[in-house]
Amino acid sequence: MATVELKNINKIYGGKVHAVKNANISIEDGEFVVLVGPSGCGKTTTLRMIAGLEDITEGDLFIDGVRMNDVPPKDRDIAMVFQNYALYPHMTVYDNMAFGLKIRKFPKEEIDERVQKAAKILDIEELLNRKPKELSGGQRQRVAVGRAIVREPKVFLFDEPLSNLDAKLRVQMRAELSALHNRLGKTMIYVTHDQVEAMTMADKIVVMRDGIIQQIGSPLHLYNNPANLFVAGFIGSPPMNFLSSTLSEENGRLVADEGDFKVMVPAEFESVLKEYVGKPVVFGIRPEDMEFDESGKGEIQATVDVVEPLGAEIHLYLSTGNNQIIVRTPPQHDFKVGEKVTFRPNLERAHFFDPETERCLT
Numbered sequence: 001m002a003t004v005e006l007k008n009i010n011k012i013y014g015g016k017v018h019a020v021k022n023a024n025i026s027i028e029d030g031e032f033v034v035l036v037g038p039s040g041c042g043k044t045t046t047l048r049m050i051a052g053l054e055d056i057t058e059g060d061l062f063i064d065g066v067r068m069n070d071v072p073p074k075d076r077d078i079a080m081v082f083q084n085y086a087l088y089p090h091m092t093v094y095d096n097m098a099f100g101l102k103i104r105k106f107p108k109e110e111i112d113e114r115v116q117k118a119a120k121i122l123d124i125e126e127l128l129n130r131k132p133k134e135l136s137g138g139q140r141q142r143v144a145v146g147r148a149i150v151r152e153p154k155v156f157l158f159d160e161p162l163s164n165l166d167a168k169l170r171v172q173m174r175a176e177l178s179a180l181h182n183r184l185g186k187t188m189i190y191v192t193h194d195q196v197e198a199m200t201m202a203d204k205i206v207v208m209r210d211g212i213i214q215q216i217g218s219p220l221h222l223y224n225n226p227a228n229l230f231v232a233g234f235i236g237s238p239p240m241n242f243l244s245s246t247l248s249e250e251n252g253r254l255v256a257d258e259g260d261f262k263v264m265v266p267a268e269f270e271s272v273l274k275e276y277v278g279k280p281v282v283f284g285i286r287p288e289d290m291e292f293d294e295s296g297k298g299e300i301q302a303t304v305d306v307v308e309p310l311g312a313e314i315h316l317y318l319s320t321g322n323n324q325i326i327v328r329t330p331p332q333h334d335f336k337v338g339e340k341v342t343f344r345p346n347l348e349r350a351h352f353f354d355p356e357t358e359r360c361l362t
């Protein structure tokens with residue numbers, strides 16, 4: 001068992017930089033949790049506090065219900081994989097993996113057994129006698145993971161472990177780490193600024209911004225029910241379109257006016273949005289939630305600025321006059337730059353936000 005619980009955790013560096021503000025996170029045994037957010041949002045600091053590499057200024061950290069604030073890193077039963085792998089260059093792969101066990105005075109036979117087992121899991125048995133400089137980036141990454149596995153820790157921590165790999169290898173290693181998690185069934189906490197990594201690997205995502213947790217939930221929950229403008233814009237690529245609008249009442253129905261086109265507010269949103277009549281709101285619609293209307297009758301009338309054909313789908317950058325909109329559409333039409341097109345938004349999937357509080361209203 002390894003649950004991890006952060007209760008009102010704060011980190012203030014040097015009495016000045018409030019890097020993590022009142023973080024509350026509950027991690028269940030065996031969960032894969034990803035902390036994600038832009039550079040400087042406090043995710044690495046959070047991970048380092050869990051590892052014990054950074055003091056907790058305020059709040060409580062529990063692992064399996066035991067308060068860990070004052071427990072030294074080596075006694076937390078945690079292993080961390082760093083972004084730069086931190087391998088010892090003069091040691092072989094075998095010795096790099098064995099090192100942590102040697103200094104903990106494990107018997108030789110047990111060390112050997114654990115290293116061989118980890119090497120087999122990671123498919124690096126052939127590399128055990130090589131030095132790190134004789135390995136590719138992906139192989140080094142596996143060794144760094146192997147060094148964590150041999151420790152058989154309760155909790156694995158990963159700090160941007162894939163950011164030094166090229167795009168193709170990153171995709172491959174992403175799948176390998178997910179498979180490793182399924183195989184080991186251990187609690188894993190993973191830090192990245194890459195929302196695709198978060199979406200593809202996590203059981204649960206923690207989105208952070210400026211030291212504050214914005215939302216916690218499963219990838220699909222965050223995608224479909226973002227709490228605010230930041231989460232809505234951060235999760236998903238290309239990002240959600242945000243259009244400043246004004247709500248008005250026409251013939252007993254609510255209508256959102258985007259300046260150069262209008263959309264009917266779905267009936268199920270009316271009760272929450274009624275109090276915003278006459279006020280500005282932000283209309284949010286994902287690029288895939290707009291359908292090409294060949295008849296020219298779609299609410300969104302636009303000119304094609306850029307066409308990005310990706311094979312299975314096309315990304316279009318449209319201009320409606322006042323607004324720029326990105327659309328993801330199947331390649332059912334040969335779109336041309338300068339072409340006049342119309343799209344029909346799937347309004348049941350749209351979101352409305354309060355521009356002041358940034359909160360998602362629907």
Ligand code: ATP
Nearest residue numbers: 013017019037038039040041042043044045046193
């Ligand atoms: P990145 O993706 O760039 O690593 P991050 O989200 O992991 O960013 P942190 O490294 O946790 O962010 O940093 C959070 C804030 O704390 C930043 O403003 C950073 O400048 C500050 N910070 C981090 N370490 C220290 C330190 N040792 N002393 C003072 N401020 C620090």
